[in-house]
Amino acid sequence: MKHTLKPAQYLILLAVMLTASVGDTLLSHGMAQVGPVSLQHLGMLFSAMKNLWVVAGILCLLGFFASYLTALSWADLTFVLPSTAFGYVVVALLSRFWLHEEISIYRWLGIILIVCGVGFVANGPSRTEHAQHPGPSVGQELDPLA
Amino acid sequence: MTYVGTIETWTTIIAVAGTAVAGDVLTAGAMRQIGDLDDIRAVAGLPGAIKAVVSNPIFLLGVLCMAASFFTLLFTLSNVDLSLAAPASASLTFMGNAIAAKIFLKENVDQRRWLAALFVCAGVALLAH
Numbered sequence A: 001m002k003h004t005l006k007p008a009q010y011l012i013l014l015a016v017m018l019t020a021s022v023g024d025t026l027l028s029h030g031m032a033q034v035g036p037v038s039l040q041h042l043g044m045l046f047s048a049m050k051n052l053w054v055v056a057g058i059l060c061l062l063g064f065f066a067s068y069l070t071a072l073s074w075a076d077l078t079f080v081l082p083s084t085a086f087g088y089v090v091v092a093l094l095s096r097f098w099l100h101e102e103i104s105i106y107r108w109l110g111i112i113l114i115v116c117g118v119g120f121v122a123n124g125p126s127r128t129e130h131a132q133h134p135g136p137s138v139g140q141e142l143d144p145l146a
Numbered sequence B: 001m002t003y004v005g006t007i008e009t010w011t012t013i014i015a016v017a018g019t020a021v022a023g024d025v026l027t028a029g030a031m032r033q034i035g036d037l038d039d040i041r042a043v044a045g046l047p048g049a050i051k052a053v054v055s056n057p058i059f060l061l062g063v064l065c066m067a068a069s070f071f072t073l074l075f076t077l078s079n080v081d082l083s084l085a086a087p088a089s090a091s092l093t094f095m096g097n098a099i100a101a102k103i104f105l106k107e108n109v110d111q112r113r114w115l116a117a118l119f120v121c122a123g124v125a126l127l128a129h
Helices: A007-034 A044-050 A052-072 A077-097 A105-122 A138-142 B006-034 B037-054 B057-079 B082-103 B111-127
Strands: none
Touching: A007 A044, A007 A052, A007 A077, A007 B057, A007 B082, A044 A052, A044 B057, A052 A077, A052 B006, A052 B037, A077 A105, A077 B006, A077 B082, A077 B111, A105 B111, B006 B037, B006 B057, B006 B082, B037 B057, B057 B082, B082 B111
């Protein structure tokens, strides 16, 4: 049985893609403001929570977590994960066409690889079927002790 | 912005990936155990769906691993260049997850999904250039 997704489920996957990359970008910006954290001063990680960019990043990542969990409740981990990587493509394209940043040939190649990777799984079934009661045919035929 | 040596850099990156894989596999296992959240929400509402998730011990263990991964990532980002730390840990996490999903979750990681994991892994690494 091939599992296909409903339009609402594609929207959840879109949320997984966007919130993860935007959240990571906000966190990165916030941590650059907080500065280096050493092993001797791990408490600084908690003071980083006072930074608005870090807080905004965490809120974004909470949205990611909610949509990610929802997706995992009806799809395989190896189906959902490539869609999180698609967020990198979104950020790269935004930085090229909105912020007018230059994208190197390596990055374009990376974008093409990720798009191909996501395309591979998007065309396949979203969930592995685990038989609750194994049928008498296939398993027994293959079992040499049967 | 790299403030630490090669060994410490890769130790923290591997720690981020390892805890992330553990978190992903545990939460995915928990969500499979709980069932379709859309169906639960239709019957018990949003509070019922949240209760079903947060009362699952495997989910809580997964969140603990994810929290460890998050704080390790924060620590790594403050010491290692983002352009190395983010793609390196993400690439390792993708490959680790494909292997762990096959072993622990018994997911059907067929040729298509292995290729996807490899392509995404290589693609994320190339984005760092």
